[in-house]
Amino acid sequence: MATIAAPRTSPLAQALRDTRAAAEHNPILNWLATVDHKKIGVLYGVSSFVFFCLGGIEALLMRAQLARPGANVLTADEFNRLFTMHGTTMVFLVVMPMSAAFFNLMIPLMIGARDVAFPRLNAFSYWTFLAGAIFLNASFFTRNIFGGELGAPDGGWFGYAPLNLRAFTPGHGMDFWALGLNILGIASLAGGFNFIVTILNMRAPGMTLFRMPVFVWMTLVTSFLIIFAMPVIAVALFELTFDRFFGANFFNPAAGGNPLLWQHMFWLFGHPGVYILILPAFGIISEILPTFSRKPLFGYPFVVFSGIAIGFMSWGVWVHHMYTTGLGTVANSAFGISTILIAVPTGVKVFNWMGTLWGGSIRFRAPMMFAIGTVAMFTIGGLSGVTHSMVPSDYQQQDTYYVVAHFHYVLFGGAIFGLFGGMYYWFPKFTGRFLNERWGHVHFWLMLIGFNLTFFPMHMSGLLGMPRRIYTYPSDYGWNLWNLMSSVGAFTIALSVLIFMINFLYSIRRGKEAGDDPWDARTLEWTIPSPPPHYNFAEIPVVHSRDEFWHRKYQEDAQGNVVPVIAGAAHAPEVAHGDGDGHGGAHGDGHGIHLPSPSFMPLIAALGFPFIAVGLIYDYALVPVGATLLIVGLYGWALEPATEEE
Amino acid sequence: MSDVIRRLRANAPRLVPALILLALVVLLLSGCETDTPQNTFAAEGEVARKQRDLFYWAMWPAIGVMILVIGGIIVMCLRFRERDPNSLPPRQLEGNTPLKLTWTVVPAIMLLALGVPMVAMIWDLGADPSPDAYVINIEAQRYSFSFIYPEIKDAKGNPLILDGLQDPHIPVGKQVAFHLKSNDVIHSFWIPRLGGKLDVVPNNDNVLWLKADKPDTFHGECAEYCGIDHATMKMLIHADAQEDFDKWANEELLQLNATPAPKPSKSASVTPTPAGSATIAPTPTATPQGTGG
Numbered sequence: 001m002a003t004i005a006a007p008r009t010s011p012l013a014q015a016l017r018d019t020r021a022a023a024e025h026n027p028i029l030n031w032l033a034t035v036d037h038k039k040i041g042v043l044y045g046v047s048s049f050v051f052f053c054l055g056g057i058e059a060l061l062m063r064a065q066l067a068r069p070g071a072n073v074l075t076a077d078e079f080n081r082l083f084t085m086h087g088t089t090m091v092f093l094v095v096m097p098m099s100a101a102f103f104n105l106m107i108p109l110m111i112g113a114r115d116v117a118f119p120r121l122n123a124f125s126y127w128t129f130l131a132g133a134i135f136l137n138a139s140f141f142t143r144n145i146f147g148g149e150l151g152a153p154d155g156g157w158f159g160y161a162p163l164n165l166r167a168f169t170p171g172h173g174m175d176f177w178a179l180g181l182n183i184l185g186i187a188s189l190a191g192g193f194n195f196i197v198t199i200l201n202m203r204a205p206g207m208t209l210f211r212m213p214v215f216v217w218m219t220l221v222t223s224f225l226i227i228f229a230m231p232v233i234a235v236a237l238f239e240l241t242f243d244r245f246f247g248a249n250f251f252n253p254a255a256g257g258n259p260l261l262w263q264h265m266f267w268l269f270g271h272p273g274v275y276i277l278i279l280p281a282f283g284i285i286s287e288i289l290p291t292f293s294r295k296p297l298f299g300y301p302f303v304v305f306s307g308i309a310i311g312f313m314s315w316g317v318w319v320h321h322m323y324t325t326g327l328g329t330v331a332n333s334a335f336g337i338s339t340i341l342i343a344v345p346t347g348v349k350v351f352n353w354m355g356t357l358w359g360g361s362i363r364f365r366a367p368m369m370f371a372i373g374t375v376a377m378f379t380i381g382g383l384s385g386v387t388h389s390m391v392p393s394d395y396q397q398q399d400t401y402y403v404v405a406h407f408h409y410v411l412f413g414g415a416i417f418g419l420f421g422g423m424y425y426w427f428p429k430f431t432g433r434f435l436n437e438r439w440g441h442v443h444f445w446l447m448l449i450g451f452n453l454t455f456f457p458m459h460m461s462g463l464l465g466m467p468r469r470i471y472t473y474p475s476d477y478g479w480n481l482w483n484l485m486s487s488v489g490a491f492t493i494a495l496s497v498l499i500f501m502i503n504f505l506y507s508i509r510r511g512k513e514a515g516d517d518p519w520d521a522r523t524l525e526w527t528i529p530s531p532p533p534h535y536n537f538a539e540i541p542v543v544h545s546r547d548e549f550w551h552r553k554y555q556e557d558a559q560g561n562v563v564p565v566i567a568g569a570a571h572a573p574e575v576a577h578g579d580g581d582g583h584g585g586a587h588g589d590g591h592g593i594h595l596p597s598p599s600f601m602p603l604i605a606a607l608g609f610p611f612i613a614v615g616l617i618y619d620y621a622l623v624p625v626g627a628t629l630l631i632v633g634l635y636g637w638a639l640e641p642a643t644e645e646e
Numbered sequence: 647m648s649d650v651i652r653r654l655r656a657n658a659p660r661l662v663p664a665l666i667l668l669a670l671v672v673l674l675l676s677g678c679e680t681d682t683p684q685n686t687f688a689a690e691g692e693v694a695r696k697q698r699d700l701f702y703w704a705m706w707p708a709i710g711v712m713i714l715v716i717g718g719i720i721v722m723c724l725r726f727r728e729r730d731p732n733s734l735p736p737r738q739l740e741g742n743t744p745l746k747l748t749w750t751v752v753p754a755i756m757l758l759a760l761g762v763p764m765v766a767m768i769w770d771l772g773a774d775p776s777p778d779a780y781v782i783n784i785e786a787q788r789y790s791f792s793f794i795y796p797e798i799k800d801a802k803g804n805p806l807i808l809d810g811l812q813d814p815h816i817p818v819g820k821q822v823a824f825h826l827k828s829n830d831v832i833h834s835f836w837i838p839r840l841g842g843k844l845d846v847v848p849n850n851d852n853v854l855w856l857k858a859d860k861p862d863t864f865h866g867e868c869a870e871y872c873g874i875d876h877a878t879m880k881m882l883i884h885a886d887a888q889e890d891f892d893k894w895a896n897e898e899l900l901q902l903n904a905t906p907a908p909k910p911s912k913s914a915s916v917t918p919t920p921a922g923s924a925t926i927a928p929t930p931t932a933t934p935q936g937t938g939g
Contacts, residue, residue: 076874156871162848163831168788168873253848259832260850293726294735299746324834324869325845326852329772333765340757340764344750350715351749352741357722361736364727372719379715383708390760392767393701395842396686396694399834399869456669465684465838467869470877477865478682520735554735562735 016640023598033598035119036534038430040126041104047130048097054137055089056497058082060490063454067487069475079471080154081173085137087157088177091277092184093133095415099280100125100191102422103219105430107195109525109532110213112204112541117197119596120637125190127606132183135610139176153177156469158270159240161251161262166244172617175244179613182237185230186609192226195219204524206543210304213523214297217304218283221311225272225279228315233269236262245616260325267318275314277411278378279307281418282349285371288425289353291521292368293360296547299352306345306352313342323391324398332391339389346382350375365519366440370421373448377413381406384459399469402462408455420447420500427504428518432530433511439503443496450492457482457489522550535593599640605633666716683865684838690864692857693771693841700767704760775855779821782814786826786833786846788872789879798895800902806895815884817891818858826852831873837866837883845870858885 023033034040062082065073074082104122108115116122142151153173155164164174199220203212212220240262242248249255251262290297297303319327319335353375362368384406388394397403420443427435461482466473473479517526527549528537545551554562611626682688689695783794783805790810798806808814816822826835826846835854836843839862844854858864861884868879886894 076877080871080874080876154874160832160871163872168831253828256849258850259848294728295738296740298739299741302741302746302750324843325847326850329769332772333768336764336768337761340761341754343757344754347753348746348750352746354715354718354722355741355745357719357726359736359739360722360726361728361733362723362726363731364723372723376716376719380712383712386757386760387701387704387708390700390704390764392697392764392771392842393704395771395844396697396701396838398843399871452669463686464682465686465865467836467867469871472877476681477684556738560737562738564734 016636019600020597023600030598032603033123033600035115035123035596035599035602037104037108037116037119037122038532038534040122041101041106042430043126044097044101044104044129047133048094048101051089051093051133051137052098053497055086055094056494058086058089060494062086063487063490065471066473066483068484069473069477069480071472074471076471077154078150080156080469081150081152083469084153084156084173084177085140088136088153088181090411091157091273092181093136095277095411095419096188097129097133098419099222099277099415100129100188102215102280102284102419102426103191103195103223106426106525107198107216107219108202109429109528109536110216110523111199111202111207112524112537112543113198113202114536114540114593115595116194117202118194120599120602121190121194123599124602124606124637125187125194127603128190128609129184129187131606131610132180132187135183135613136176136180139173139180142172142176158266159262160266161240161259162253162257164240164244164262165252167252175617176613178237178240178244179616182234182241183609183613185234185237188226189230192223192230195223196227199223204537204541204543207548210301211543211546211548213283214286214300214303214307215280215283218279218286218307221307222276222279225276225311225314229269229272229276232265233273236265236269241616260322260327263322263325264318267321268315270321271318272311272314274407274410275310278414279310281374281415281422282307284418284422284425285353285374287523288367288371288421289356289375290547291425291519292363292365292371293356294363294520295356295360296522296550297352298355298358299348300546302348303352306348309345310342313338313345317342320389320394323394336389336391340386343382343386343389350379350382365424366435366437366444367421367425367519369441369444370417370424373444374414374417374421377409377417377448377451381409381411381413384409397462399467400462401458401466401468404468405455405458405462408458412451412455417447417451420444423504425519426525427507428514429525429530429532431508431511432514433507433509434514434518435507435511436503439499443500443503446496446499447493450489450494450496453489453492454486455489457485461486517549520553522547524548527552535595538593597641599637601633601637601640603633605630605637608633666713684867686838688839690859690862691840692859693855694839696767696771697842700763703763707756707760775821775823775853779823779855780817781823781825782816783825784827784835784846785829786835786868787829788831789868789875791833791835791866791868791879791881795895795898798899798902800899804902806898806902810881813882813884815886815891815894816858817888818861818885819888821855821857823853823855826854832870833868833872833879834870835866836869837864837881839864840866840883843869861885861887861890 019029020033023029031039031043034043061074062079065071065079104116107113139152140150143149145151151171151173153159153169153176154171155169155174155177159174159177163169164178199212199216239248239250243250243252249257251257251259253259286297286303316338317335319331320339323332323335357372384402388397388402388406424435424440427433461479464478464482466477466479466482473483514530516528516530518530519526524541524543525532527541541548553565555565557563608626608628608630611622611629613626615622615624615626686694686701687698689698781796783796785792785794792810793808793814795806795808800806824835824844826844828846828848830848832848833846834843835846837856840856840858841854844852846852864883864885866881866883868876870876872879
């Protein structure tokens, strides 16, 4: 391995080597040039949490405005921009990258690998995401924000045509939106391909597909959804960009364009998109529930196949976002039935999670609280989804707060609760310390109460006829109490998140020491030290069964009772020798394990995108600057050796 | 403090169903509130009533399943909690095929039971309005709905146009067919107590029919985000008995004939076309105009 790259002596090569050497020693450069999946995972996690706070503040401002009828906290214009940014942020800058953080942190550890398949592509994915995210939020400054004029897009996170055209949304907000989402799409695509290849090719010997942890399965399904869904919205966004910048007429009704074309493309991305948001959380709780019930996941093949089925079916339900657009009886009937049927695999998952609890010996640690909360809250969201999959009743509920209640039960009660569960669960693996257990429970109960207080009343305000996206409402419509409850609940959630943040910052230094396997868990990541060494596995493990680690610790006697494996007995862990990657000679201290060297090229390439986008909006002169960065980055990437010779 | 937390922790599983029950009671009570002018439960028309009944058909089983699942989770959490922290793991039950097949097939059948009346109602409500329906052309623009009455024409053949400043009237007891046309962006035409909404999409003219049971005043509003003042795009519709409606129409007609003929609206001459709601591939049926805003 060490001598694959031809020796280089040119000054350029020497300079490259010098910057890499600097990156090894300077802590800041080290993060900028890292290709270590764990560090990239941390970067993803921290960034998405910052955006979670931003999106949350946007929500709090809106709830302050809606707390009572006729309030003047925000103007109509500000409200519209904030709900656009809230939706866009929570979907693209929070749940998707936070899931990506878990993919990055966990997938190599769970499949017994030392890194992802394409470490530099991974870094490129993160930096592109960060560039797109900052670019999108820079739109707040497209107008004089200090003079009280909020910038930011104002066309809704769904950006419906023809409202998304210059004629109706002048200003640069929607320009930033269209270009920003395209940059984020590139980041998602890079990540999606990376994880498909990683999962399919880099599993430890013996880890067949049906021995993979469910989280790995759900990551695989999610990654496939990403690589198929992202191009659809990319096409729509390119068309929109051409309409806005170059006077094309894809969506312009005055020139015969059809506004419904936008909706079809947006939701053909958007519905698989919902499962891109929720399946990772399903994977996480499918790891937590067995660990803390102390028994295997009930019906593993059913959970896996229902995940795959959801992945396929998610492509055939997009019109349920469009029931009221007048597509006709045939389309509405067909998509009504397909939408009802997608509840079947979803229900299968819920029942199998309950089956996992059954007969268990349940330990109510903080991760488990969040996992159980996810199952319960997601169930409510799924069921309210069934009620408005019923096309004619949806004619009443579409675009009301009933729908807002529904998808927050799915995406907050499901995805966010699940992701928090993952944070409590894997925090000890990466820090060697526990998050404080008592404050974890306080966080959970406060968030559960705040969440239900916020979103359950929205079912009511919706059924009482309150439309979404209105910045104010009259006092005599019977909506006052429900909105006040929602606002109080929103601030309760904020308090719980604050508690989590304090807990996190405290525990990272002072938390109780956890050890390598604090939860008596079942999967490979717990076989290695906490925090994991940079090479993850000193010796690549050989996998003999699903829940490999559990089987190294316990066995079942003839009656099916569980007994511990005596240390040094027959089932001593086996490791792969000569795994074909030149690691055979590695010993426990990790000496001699070669990992990819740090590289600045992904960062340089990613920096090109915001330059191109800003150039398109303000001054074309910046476009070649961005293109140059991109090309230099990609060429340098292609030419520099992946691993530095020693 | 820690004592409070411990007590809360012990009682929390019991609090959850209590909270849900409370929410349900409040939910039912609020249905009886009088001042809820856009309450979708308080249906006063054939369409809204059918939609509400279909919603009940799905809502009650959904509440049943919710109580079953969440109740089940709580019961299992209490019953299977770990009692001895030093105990060995329990028996490693990996699954039970008949059970798994049951909870795949039974929900599928339950869900299809929802699908049958749903499809029937889609076709029922999606049918073209009856030939004797009273036709009103709706033109939506940011931020008002214009009501155009092709059956109330002055001597020169110009129809009555109510441009959002005057409250529109409709007759009760018969279908009113709203032909929806947008002059700018997508809007959604919604009068909750009469029936569900239908979008007003540029280049895709939809037809929505509604039927009011008895004379009353109905609140409606735009349900699709359409720009800065979307929240204020509201309407108040008076449903009159036929003779009152005719009287109102006559008064309007007199007024229309008395005033000098207004500049004909750009689109006032467009004849109603029953396209839209029953077509699958939307085709532009009207000359697009007024999109330059």
